[in-house]
Amino acid sequence: MSQVSNSDASAKFAIELQGVCKSFRRTQVLSNLTMRVERGKTFAFLGRNGAGKTTSIRMLLGLLNRDQGEVRVLGLDPTAEPLKVRARVGYLAEDQQMYGWMRVEEIVRFVAPFYATWDHDLALKYLREFELPLATKIKHLSKGQNVRLGLVLALAHRPELVILDDPALGLDPVMRKQFNRDLVTHLQGEGRTVFYSSHLLYEVEPVADEVAILDGGRLVRQADTETLRRDVKQFVLDRSALAALRDDMSVLELQRAGDDAAVTVQNASAVRALLDREGIGYRMNDLNLDEIFAAYVAGKVDDDAGARAAVDELAPQR
Numbered sequence: 001m002s003q004v005s006n007s008d009a010s011a012k013f014a015i016e017l018q019g020v021c022k023s024f025r026r027t028q029v030l031s032n033l034t035m036r037v038e039r040g041k042t043f044a045f046l047g048r049n050g051a052g053k054t055t056s057i058r059m060l061l062g063l064l065n066r067d068q069g070e071v072r073v074l075g076l077d078p079t080a081e082p083l084k085v086r087a088r089v090g091y092l093a094e095d096q097q098m099y100g101w102m103r104v105e106e107i108v109r110f111v112a113p114f115y116a117t118w119d120h121d122l123a124l125k126y127l128r129e130f131e132l133p134l135a136t137k138i139k140h141l142s143k144g145q146n147v148r149l150g151l152v153l154a155l156a157h158r159p160e161l162v163i164l165d166d167p168a169l170g171l172d173p174v175m176r177k178q179f180n181r182d183l184v185t186h187l188q189g190e191g192r193t194v195f196y197s198s199h200l201l202y203e204v205e206p207v208a209d210e211v212a213i214l215d216g217g218r219l220v221r222q223a224d225t226e227t228l229r230r231d232v233k234q235f236v237l238d239r240s241a242l243a244a245l246r247d248d249m250s251v252l253e254l255q256r257a258g259d260d261a262a263v264t265v266q267n268a269s270a271v272r273a274l275l276d277r278e279g280i281g282y283r284m285n286d287l288n289l290d291e292i293f294a295a296y297v298a299g300k301v302d303d304d305a306g307a308r309a310a311v312d313e314l315a316p317q318r
């Protein structure tokens with residue numbers, strides 16, 4: 001089993017979780033979560049509501065203790081050194097509430113002293129670029145302006161790692177797009193690591209280098225986006241051909257389409273080679289990340305045995 005890093009300066013990974021478990025009372029919320037985020041990457045942390053994303057993020061920030069396992073953020077244990085971690089991390093919470101009575105310019109001055117590395121000129125630059133009115137009280141900002149202000153406060157101390165917890169929650173589709181554009185413009189390409197949690201895959205698809213899919217507190221897949229697109233495909237083939245593939249498909253989802261079966265697999269090149277070898281006709285469909293995400297979290301197939309049972313159910317009886 002690999003070990004987590006112990007030196008912050010040399011840590012290759014901005015985030016490392018090793019065998020992390022967490023329960024609230026008797027409910028297990030995270031089960032043996034192991035995940036690594038390389039520095040400089042934009043990493044999408046995906047899961048449906050309640051999958052355990054916020055719980056994981058609270059651990060990364062040292063706000064919550066794990067029951068088991070190891071956590072390192074920039075090489076530091078956030079439970080042991082929460083302040084050191086917070087000084088180097090920018091954090092934007094979902095639905096972040098700020099002091100409504102403060103003016104934009106006041107909250108920037110209020111937050112600045114918490115960070116030794118605060119760059120006031122940078123804060124002003126972001127405020128200008130995001131067209132945030134300095135003299136307006138926070139309670140009078142629109143939702144979109146509020147999220148952008150949160151981003152300014154999360155970025156102006158030039159953090160090495162930025163953690164965004166469903167940041168675009170509650171924004172309309174146009175604002176979400178704009179927010180992602182802001183993100184790309186201001187974060188990517190500066191060597192920063194961005195850890196972006198969301199339950200909307202299409203939202204992060206254009207910006208993510210790598211994706212982790214969390215389902216019911218378990219990591220079901222971590223891969224770079226290109227690999228996911230290459231490996232996960234849908235095959236449409238005659239149901240009678242299913243039996244030949246029964247033991248060699250890594251099935252995520254299986255649907256009947258008349259006499260055909262539509263099978264989403266996570267080992268497309270192997271399945272393709274097998275079908276070609278067996279002379280079985282098929283159509284192979286590319287999937288977008290939304291469809292891939294749905295196959296992992298909504299597909300009825302949990303494991304190899306489940307996949308075989310599903311194939312048997314769908315294959316025509318002899």
Ligand SMILES: Nc1ncnc2c1ncn2[C@@H]1O[C@H](COP(=O)(O)OP(=O)(O)OP(=O)(O)O)[C@@H](O)[C@H]1O
Pocket residue numbers: 024025029047048049050051052053054055056166199
């Ligand atoms: N303090 C707590 N006490 C009890 N249960 C909790 C607590 N915090 C979270 N949970 C439960 O843990 C599970 C995971 O919650 P979490 O907020 O981490 O999910 P999430 O993936 O961030 O979901 P969302 O997208 O809805 O924010 C949920 O079932 C939630 O009800």
